[in-house]
Amino acid sequence: MTDMQAAAGAAAAGVRQPLLETRRLSVDFGGLKALDDLDLEIYEGEIVSVIGPNGAGKTTLFNAITATVESSDGDIVFEGQSLLGLDPNRVTSSGIARTFQNVRLFANMSVLENVMVSQHCRTKQHAFGALLYTKAFRQEEAEIRQRAEEILGFFGTRLVGYRMDQPAFTLSYANRRRLEIARAMATQPKLILLDEPVAGMNPVESAELTGLIGRLRDEWGFAIVVIEHDMGVVREVSDRVVVLDHGVKIAEGDYADVANDPQVIEAYLGKGAGDP
Amino acid sequence: MNTTLPPTTGPQPEAPRAAPRPAFTHDWRRIARMGSVAAFGQVFIALSNMPVRLDERLIVKPVLSLGYLVLLILPFAAGYRQGHQIKRENMPVCAPGPNEVVGGFLCGLITGGGLSLLAVLVTHFDLREPLVNWSPVLLDLLSFSNEMWFAVVIWLAIGAGMGAAGGVLRLLGPKSHRVVVTMALAVAGAAVLESLVVDVAEGLGLEPLTDRLYAPRGGVAWPSALGLAAVSGLLAVLGRGRFRQARVRHAQMEGAQRTRANLGLIIATAAVLIVLPLFAGKLTNELLANVGLFVLLALGLNVVVGLAGILDLGYVAFFAVGSYTAAVLTAATSPKIAPEMPWLVALIVVVIITGLVGLFIGAPVIRMRGDYLAIVTLGFGEIIRLLFLSDWLSGWFGGSQGITKIPGAGIFGITEVSGTDPRRVFYLVLAFCVVAIYISWRLERSRLGRAWMAVREDETVAEAMGINTVNVKLLAFVVGAVLGSFSGAIFAAKVGSVFPASFLILVSIVILVVVIFGGMGNIIGVIAGSAVLIGVLGGPKQPGLLAEFSEFKLLIYGALLIWMMLARPEGLIPSVRRTRELRQQEMAQDAWLRGQVDDDDAGGADGPRPAVQP
Numbered sequence: 001m002t003d004m005q006a007a008a009g010a011a012a013a014g015v016r017q018p019l020l021e022t023r024r025l026s027v028d029f030g031g032l033k034a035l036d037d038l039d040l041e042i043y044e045g046e047i048v049s050v051i052g053p054n055g056a057g058k059t060t061l062f063n064a065i066t067a068t069v070e071s072s073d074g075d076i077v078f079e080g081q082s083l084l085g086l087d088p089n090r091v092t093s094s095g096i097a098r099t100f101q102n103v104r105l106f107a108n109m110s111v112l113e114n115v116m117v118s119q120h121c122r123t124k125q126h127a128f129g130a131l132l133y134t135k136a137f138r139q140e141e142a143e144i145r146q147r148a149e150e151i152l153g154f155f156g157t158r159l160v161g162y163r164m165d166q167p168a169f170t171l172s173y174a175n176r177r178r179l180e181i182a183r184a185m186a187t188q189p190k191l192i193l194l195d196e197p198v199a200g201m202n203p204v205e206s207a208e209l210t211g212l213i214g215r216l217r218d219e220w221g222f223a224i225v226v227i228e229h230d231m232g233v234v235r236e237v238s239d240r241v242v243v244l245d246h247g248v249k250i251a252e253g254d255y256a257d258v259a260n261d262p263q264v265i266e267a268y269l270g271k272g273a274g275d276p
Numbered sequence: 277m278n279t280t281l282p283p284t285t286g287p288q289p290e291a292p293r294a295a296p297r298p299a300f301t302h303d304w305r306r307i308a309r310m311g312s313v314a315a316f317g318q319v320f321i322a323l324s325n326m327p328v329r330l331d332e333r334l335i336v337k338p339v340l341s342l343g344y345l346v347l348l349i350l351p352f353a354a355g356y357r358q359g360h361q362i363k364r365e366n367m368p369v370c371a372p373g374p375n376e377v378v379g380g381f382l383c384g385l386i387t388g389g390g391l392s393l394l395a396v397l398v399t400h401f402d403l404r405e406p407l408v409n410w411s412p413v414l415l416d417l418l419s420f421s422n423e424m425w426f427a428v429v430i431w432l433a434i435g436a437g438m439g440a441a442g443g444v445l446r447l448l449g450p451k452s453h454r455v456v457v458t459m460a461l462a463v464a465g466a467a468v469l470e471s472l473v474v475d476v477a478e479g480l481g482l483e484p485l486t487d488r489l490y491a492p493r494g495g496v497a498w499p500s501a502l503g504l505a506a507v508s509g510l511l512a513v514l515g516r517g518r519f520r521q522a523r524v525r526h527a528q529m530e531g532a533q534r535t536r537a538n539l540g541l542i543i544a545t546a547a548v549l550i551v552l553p554l555f556a557g558k559l560t561n562e563l564l565a566n567v568g569l570f571v572l573l574a575l576g577l578n579v580v581v582g583l584a585g586i587l588d589l590g591y592v593a594f595f596a597v598g599s600y601t602a603a604v605l606t607a608a609t610s611p612k613i614a615p616e617m618p619w620l621v622a623l624i625v626v627v628i629i630t631g632l633v634g635l636f637i638g639a640p641v642i643r644m645r646g647d648y649l650a651i652v653t654l655g656f657g658e659i660i661r662l663l664f665l666s667d668w669l670s671g672w673f674g675g676s677q678g679i680t681k682i683p684g685a686g687i688f689g690i691t692e693v694s695g696t697d698p699r700r701v702f703y704l705v706l707a708f709c710v711v712a713i714y715i716s717w718r719l720e721r722s723r724l725g726r727a728w729m730a731v732r733e734d735e736t737v738a739e740a741m742g743i744n745t746v747n748v749k750l751l752a753f754v755v756g757a758v759l760g761s762f763s764g765a766i767f768a769a770k771v772g773s774v775f776p777a778s779f780l781i782l783v784s785i786v787i788l789v790v791v792i793f794g795g796m797g798n799i800i801g802v803i804a805g806s807a808v809l810i811g812v813l814g815g816p817k818q819p820g821l822l823a824e825f826s827e828f829k830l831l832i833y834g835a836l837l838i839w840m841m842l843a844r845p846e847g848l849i850p851s852v853r854r855t856r857e858l859r860q861q862e863m864a865q866d867a868w869l870r871g872q873v874d875d876d877d878a879g880g881a882d883g884p885r886p887a888v889q890p
């Protein structure tokens with residue numbers, strides 16, 4: 001069934017190559033298989049949610065894609081190139097950015113600096129430029145700054161103004177999550193991996209961020225993979241939902257299909273829970 | 277010069293005052309604890325033989341010597357500290373009263389009891405064996421050349437008196453407090469800076485003045501000490517805290533105004549540094565040159581530790597490589613190859629070679645993190661020294677004999693800088709310090725500097741944000757190595773000989789202490805740290821202003837470091853960032869109390885910026 005659906009998805013999107021593809025991806029932690037022969041395709045301009053119970057391997061999937069953990073088997077292909085064996089920073093510069101489940105900002109750098117430093121892989125002025133204070137250096141610094149302000153402006157008035165120069169640790173929880181997204185945007189990716197972007201937010205804030213995820217795709221053209229537990233958000237944003245359990249993909253499709261899949265219900269609620 | 281006030285802490289509102297506490301209600305356990313800690317410290321100082329050795333150095337002739345000062349300072353500090361009240365938000369602070377004086381008295385009494393007990397013990401028991409520094413001279417010093425019972429009584433009395441004096445200091449209002457502290461600092465400063473002042477005054481033809489100020493065999497003469505105290509007290513009264521106001525104002529300046537003020541300060545400092553050596557004698561210039569050498573080293577280490585957050589305990593390796601390379605290239609007596617290059621040409625090679633050594637050492641080290649990295653750098657620091665010492669390479673570097681007769685540094689044929697003329701050495705060091713400061717300053721505010729900070733904050737995330745952490749950290753290592761090699765090359769030309777024994781692990785530690793003490797990550801802080809530690813206490817082998825301390829230098833370094841870590845972990849002149857790192861929680865709380873908090877329910881930042889003060 002999964003193959004059929006993937007094929008249908010590909011047909012609907014024309015004969016496009018997937019942006020990101022994992023082929024029989026496995027990650028072992030000792031004897032534990034955190035990911036087991038996972039096949040996944042993400043197409044350009046798509047928002048895909050990855051859901052599953054705790055320990056299903058969702059974050060491990062992100063870690064494997066961004067090379068934070070080593071994959072033990074299979075392949076990860078991004079734009080036709082294998083990502084295996086690349087350092088995390090090379091994965092990022094090839095066009096995949098991520099946020100972290102437990103917000104990990106550069107807490108003592110200012111909000112603006114957080115976004116500026118994340119443009120590192122897209123800029124190239126070396127130490128000598130800085131020492132000689134060349135025109136190229138000054139120009140690039142101005143560009144970095146301008147782009148950072150532009151990105152922060154995407155979040156409305158929340159991260160701009162005086163707040164730009166305040167250290168990141170002074171931000172509220174929701175704003176920290178926003179800044180994480182801003183930082184991911186600053187690496188100028190094609191694909192953004194959001195790890196539980198609304199965790200810990202109140203309903204108003206989640207609704208706002210849900211809208212923001214849609215705008216990220218529509219206005220900036222990113223493909224987005226979201227790990228999320230909040231089913232309301234999942235229903236709202238996803239073009240497609242992938243369900244993982246024990247490292248195995250147990251269902252894939254649009255929200256309504258997946259939500260009624262007996263296997264999914266079993267994974268979440270236990271055996272027999274799906275029966276009337 | 278950088279902000280001493282972190283940006284989010286404005287002037288705190290004055291806490292409400294409550295009535296003074298009754299004189300005899302005390303936290304007895306606190307008094308006992310502080311008194312015994314101070315007593316233990318005092319006995320330790322006495323048995324470390326510090327009083328005997330430092331007795332030679334007079335502060336105020338003939339009343340006070342440095343030896344007695346180190347004994348007297350503890351009961352005073354304990355007495356003062358005892359009266360400290362923890363300020364709680366919106367809780368009244370009790371106005372100081374007799375309670376503080378009585379508390380200080382008791383605290384000092386216990387402190388003095390330590391020495392009294394020691395005097396009794398050593399008279400009745402033979403403690404020569406465990407207490408190796410115990411000597412009749414010490415007993416003589418402690419008992420003021422009287423009987424044992426006199427020592428017992430006098431130290432109880434002195435302790436209690438000093439403790440009570442510490443308590444009295446609490447009673448003074450902010451104004452009188454300032455005046456007293458200024459007076460004490462003026463006399464202590466005049467005593468500590470004696471050789472410097474005499475030296476410069478000689479150059480300026482002001483000997484009559486210093487002859488009057490200082491006693492013939494050192495120390496401030498007591499009439500002039502009184503006069504100095506009076507004058508400085510008067511100045512403090514007239515100044516009415518303008519100095520502090522100016523500092524606060526400077527800290528609050530922003531933008532162009534701040535740039536202008538900074539420029540003014542820099543020009544003034546530069547003028548002093550350029551003019552001063554002209555009037556100073558050999559001694560002062562030697563001292564300044566030594567401080568400058570350590571400023572160079574500390575600036576280099578600051579890039580590695582302060583900016584990139586790599587704890588390098590083997591930094592001396594680069595100093596050694598710089599020195600040895602310069603020595604081999606310039607000295608005619610170099611065992612294997614002796615190209616006898618001019619110093620400036622050699623310097624280019626030195627920079628290249630040290631940079632390569634930085635890469636070579638850095639490459640394996642950089643893949644480690646935290647404690648492991650520190651241990652490995654420690655190892656590499658020793659390996660480099662042992663290589664220079666080894667028989668295997670003695671054909672190149674002369675083994676333990678080192679390389680001697682290194683010529684001075686010729687500068688474009690205009691002058692030759694060598695150890696015989698410390699003034700020229702100082703100017704050379706100064707020039708390189710300016711270069712090093714410029715390099716650190718520019719790099720910190722560049723793409724590379726931001727990447728260093730990110731790596732320091734969270735290496736994993738930095739990597740995930742597309743920063744090649746290996747390259748960035750290696751660059752920090754190389755920049756640090758090159759700055760250290762400047763110092764090494766000048767050192768070789770200045771001293772005229774290099775031996776493996778000049779590059780002990782101790783040098784690494786001292787440089788690290790300088791950086792931590794001064795303020796990690798802040799250029800001005802690092803310079804201040806070198807001036808205070810190297811200038812006053814002295815470097816690993818270089819004497820400072822208080823040359824008598826040389827024996828106890830490490831002890832004092834250690835004590836200062838511990839005190840610094842407890843009281844002011846961000847260093848003497850901290851960088852804003854470092855303060856944030858260490859005081860994140862407090863600052864966030866302060867901001868919350870002032871209503872400056874980033875609150876989403878308040879509708880983001882749409883409204884005007886919340887007022888700094890409620």
